[in-house]
Amino acid sequence: MSVGAFLTRRRGRCGPDVSDVLTYAYLAVGVIVMFGPVAWLVLSSFKTPAGLVEFPPSLLPMAPLTAEVEGYDRPLPLYDVTLPDGTTARLAQVRRVGLEAQMVDPDDPGEVLRVPVADRTEVRSLQFRFENYTEPLQRFNFLTYLKNSVFVTVTATLITLVVNSMAAFALAKYRFRGRNAVFLVILGTLMIPLSVVLVPVYLVIMQVGWVNNLWGVIIPGAATPTGVFLLRQYMLTIPDELMDAARMDGASEWRIYWQVVLPLAAPALAVLAIFSVMWRWNDFLWPLIVLTRSEYFTLQVGLNAFQGELNVQWHYVLAMTVLTLLPITLVFSFLQRFITTGVASTGVKG
């Protein structure tokens, strides 16, 4: 079986052959390469700080087992110890002195045994450290970041839907002078990404007084040419007769827009809503510029600031990273087919 056949064959004729094996090998490697790093992040996020600096690292979040022993303030680590008579016992270590460890039986803490270090092995078990998730929410500003992110994402998506569907409605359902010009101008702005106009947009935001204000993050991106285009193309397929009938019944143009056309455009609105949620939740550069005070940070900006500190607290950083990717992952796992076909047919990047 040549490489060429591998490249073009679409139907297996009889049973699996070399090219099928290669195909599935490629796909298997793909699953590991694409999901592996994310899985590693999730597993690591449950490790203790001590477990994170372990090298080489263990795959699963293993941590030393400890036990509360009467007479000692802190939980003591447990060890399996081979005693001089050949039996093994599970003992708790009080302290280590050179090559000797002072150990006690957790059930009988009165007597301290002296055990050579070589005769004992640490007892480890699978332990998920959920404090990695709860502590940063309490001790640091992450709850505020989360609130800001949710507010920005929800508000911006709602505004995006209304503002763009109104414009799309005008461009799809009316004939008026200047319509094509407006449409061209809107499409033309596709060519002007934010990275090109950072300075002037910031100056405008400054004049409006929206620096360190979530509205400064929400509004500039609310009118997206992609959104107008997507909705307009869809609304073109809605028959005009429906509007005429509503007009006959004395409905205002605004009523026609929200009671007749918008409900029929729901599929396109759903696509735009999903894109908008992803753009806004993941947005980084613009919030980084507009928001400089930490009480206004979104999750992305806050996470970046937190990981940039001198002593990176990886156990918190990893957990907060998981928290940040969770909503998008949930949306994707429920709507994956919808999203992938939406992307393939519109060429819009999620």
Place this chain on the structure above:
Amino acid sequence: MEPSAASRGLGTLLGRAAEAVYAFVMGLLGLVVEPLQRLLGVRRMPWVFLLPNLSIFGLFVLFPVFLNLYVSLTGGTQLFPQDRPFVGLANYERLFDCGSYADPNSCVEDRFWRAVRNTTTFVVFQVGGMVLVSLVTAVVLNRRIRFRSFFRSVYFYPVLLSPVVVALIWKWILQRDGALNALLIGVGLEPVNFLLDGRWAMTWVIVVSVWAHMGFYTLILLAGLQSIPAELYDAAAIDGADGWRTFRSVTLPLLMPTMMVVLVLALIRAVQTFDEVYVLTGGGPGTATMMIVQYIYQTGFATQVQRFGLAAAASVLLGLVLLVATLVQLRVGRRTEGHLA
């Protein structure tokens, strides 16, 4: 699974509530819009519908383009454009003030030229690598395989992750005591401090970027592959063409338009790379992975002295590069009438 009666009841209840909220909000907005219709007449209503969108566009996209040009011609450190002295082309002269363009050290704005050089390296290898990997993946996904939509989703998943998340995932893997070095030691190699070595850092920045975005281009190429009519393959088979020949003379030529679109889209995005690289390496070590957008960001916003004029001049130049790329895309798009918007 059948939803229980209770959850279905809850569903309808939520649906009704959402409808009520929708009707309330739209009715409220109607209180503003409907009087306008009486005032202006139906014929002017399209402009009312366009107004919110066009004012946002105007204020935050169109006006800034011109403001950008003006700011790039001013100097000083004042914030408001009206306070800034007009300096003509001085900012551009400063950007281009070089002993030799091949050597960033000989330039007054050496950081700008380093950023240009890094971005060029990044664009060439990232776009090249991505198109190649995406093409192979799309071809594999286009074969008759089980669980196609699952595998398609696997490659697409990282596209949806935020750049900050992508960078942190990889920073955790690539750091000195990270998983990758553990693997290297496991197979008997020397560990490398990947993010603190200039060449390695650039390599990984490119790899991570391909990892994060290839799913998007795979999806587009897959759609392109699937639009090639099956009859052409049958005809080639009847003519006795072998696999490689069919790929070269049927698949590739028919996929070319999609390939061109993918190439230009990837190029436009690669030139603007910022977030992932910034979080992963901070542009470092030193300036080894500093890209052009990071230069603009740092010159304008992240230093004590905010040199807006210089940042604006650099972004005007970036805009020109993107304009050329977009014009190429429009030409290609018109020629092919592809499935892309």
